[in-house]
Amino acid sequence: MTHAYTQKYVAVHDKMQKGYRYALTEPAGKNFDARFKPDLTPKQMLELGVFGGVYMRDCTKEFPKDWFTKAKFQKKDLYTHDPVLNFFGVNASQPLSVWKKKGWIYKDDPRGWFQWYCRYYMGRRIPDEDARQIKRWMAMARHIAQVKKNCRVGDLSCRPKQRQAILHWAYDSRKL
8 A cells, every 4th residue: 555645845944045945745765866876865974074064054953853963063163164074084175155156056955965965865856956966966976986996995095085075975985
């Protein structure tokens, strides 16, 4: 017997978005596009250490509480990126201003790809934007290929910046 998913709505009110509302049309963590097979959940990424510990700290009410219980967050200044909090201990991020300049930011996800992924994971679907972001995710294959070509499997000291960047895209670069 199949059960219909009951659509829910999420209202967002944080430092970068006020009055935004979206529908969850799929169950959390289910029914992803067949091309999109991330290795890591948003919760796992936050626990490992991504984005210098400053990303999404004011968004905790939007997502499940357990995503943040072991998240590696910057405790000092809200806007100071701390590379030590990243799994590989290096900065592998570009400033939001660069993302905007390159046209990588979708209007409904002002924090970029990871915000899109978190909302997609929770069940939000926006077909055109989902296709664009999944295409960007798939483009990380070139970085994965470089790590595989130049590093011994499991040598986490090889190309740490590239491994951290790959981790930011929900690929488990620890396994490369």
